[in-house]
Amino acid sequence: MAIPRDTIEIIRERSRIEEIVQRYVPSLKKRGANYIGLCPFHKEKTPSFTVSPEKQIFYCFGCQTGGNVFSFISKIEHLSFPESVRFLGKITGIEVREEESRDRDKGLAYLKRINVYAMNLYRRVLLSEVGRQALEYAHRRGVSDAAIEEFSLGFAPPDGAYLAGRLLAEKVSIEEAVKLGLVAPSTRGKAGSFYDRFRNRLMFPIFDHRGDVAAFGGRIIGEGEPKYLNSPESDLFKKGSILYAFHLAKESIAELKRAIIVEGYLDVIGFFQNGVRNVVAPLGTSLTSQHVEVLSRYCTEIVLLFDADSAGIKASLRSLDVAAEKNVEVRVARLPEGDPFDYVKKYGIRRLMAVVDSAVSPVEYRIQRVMADSGSLPKGRLLLALFRIVDDIRFDSEKRAQLKKIGALVGIEENVIINDYERYRAGAKSPTNFGALSKKTGEEINYLARCHRELVILLLSHPELVESAMLDFSAEGMTDPMAKTVFSKIAELYSEGRQISIDRIFDEFPEGDIRQFLEKGLEKSFVAERPAEAYSEIFINVKLYLIDRKMEKILEEVNRQGDRVSSEMLIEIEGLRRDKEKLLSYLQTR
Ligand SMILES: [Zn+2]
Known part of the structure; x- marks a missing residue:
């Protein structure tokens, strides 16, 4: 893509988001400062799709989809970023001339x-x-x-x-x-x-x-x-992003909101011959994050259908971590025998689709596999294998739900298995004190990450806070890669004297995790009140947290040194204690 920045800016200025959205959302009505209508990206009866003419962004409180005018077009028309710029160029009557790309083209x-x-x-x-x-x-x-x-x-x-x-x-x-x-x-x-x-x-x-x-x-x-x-990779062929038959399948995938992923060319053909056209195949053994990214623009469900003796299962399951970040649900199914092409020949399309429909979540799939292969494994070893799967689950509520299911499978009561799991977490992974330490580092990353993420979203929604933030925070002090990247971008724009706003920053991250993160953050632009207070709260919380960690470290050192503890150390602790009190009293008097 080589659309000049200036052209993008002009098209942005001319494309009023409320007018563009109106073309697709006839129900869009002005309410207060915003426009509200029925979301075009999910089914709903009461409107939760919001457009801010002031900020030039949209956000749906129902399905958490959001973005600027370019990403709206990209989502609704299934276009890439440059394509949506060109699309809006046409609507607004602005010619898009490409730079330098002639020779390459x-x-x-x-x-x-x-x-x-x-x-x-x-x-x-x-x-x-x-x-x-x-x-x-x-x-x-x-x-x-x-x-x-x-x-x-x-x-x-x-x-x-x-x-x-x-x-x-x-x-x-x-x-x-x-x-x-x-x-x-x-x-x-x-x-x-x-x-x-x-x-x-x-x-x-x-x-x-x-x-x-x-x-x-x-x-x-x-x-x-x-x-x-x-063929080897070439300027035309990037294995990790192309899916076999996608050009034939995409319409059906968009219509059915589901993509079926198989392993071979013939498997795709087998489905097509039987009238099922939402089927594609990756061109290696596994599905990549780019594949998931592309598919997530067309569908809400991806079903991986593996051959009975598949070699690609492990690699594909790994790539599913990416899917968790997207608005797409992934399910996994395995044929009882052979591959889809032979299976459909032998048993017909109905039975093949029954296998597809029996697909389960990746976690459940892994649990099924362990159970199927467990044979005469002693219960302790079996539990260990299952606990490792539970470890990979992100949300505690889902962990609990899966532990309950596992309990039922292996015949252990719910509280007992939850207790076992806690013991496994505490013991099996940390035979020495090292485990306890690393747990703390994990917590620290989580807490600070949350604060820093809140911070960058706040800055994007309220650019008037950027100036203070440049003094109070630094990208180096951020451990969370997402917050760090966005913060660095803000700092870069700020130092160049360029305007900062959430709708502009969107174009800097056309896809990937950061894009998703920004989309989720849009909600804040609509609901955050009193930004200055929200800012100082984040600032104080981060400060307090860092003070606590520092104090803990010094106290550990003091305990270790016993009588030989230096007076400098005691003075330092006293200083930290005072800082902390000041911050706390500030929080209380507000
Ligand atoms: Zn929605």
């Missing part, structure tokens, strides 16, 4: 043309005499002609330099084709000759989200290694 367009050329060639070969065996293979596996057409399947012939020869004859830049991983320089043949990387393979073109051919996957016909060969 030209280069990319050329690469795309090479991929399209290869795809069309492979397609023709599959339907020709040369491809007869491959076509028979596809039919025998159960791939329909309609699917071959829709997924643009092709065949790369066994001939060592079929594509390379064609590219040379057509005077296509062979260097660029090498970059795409279609051909490679020959090491054995004469210098300057090239061979095809894909040979004797059924070819699955991989399209990016716009529907351009980004890469290929090829399955060997008959015996040979590797069974599947993918």
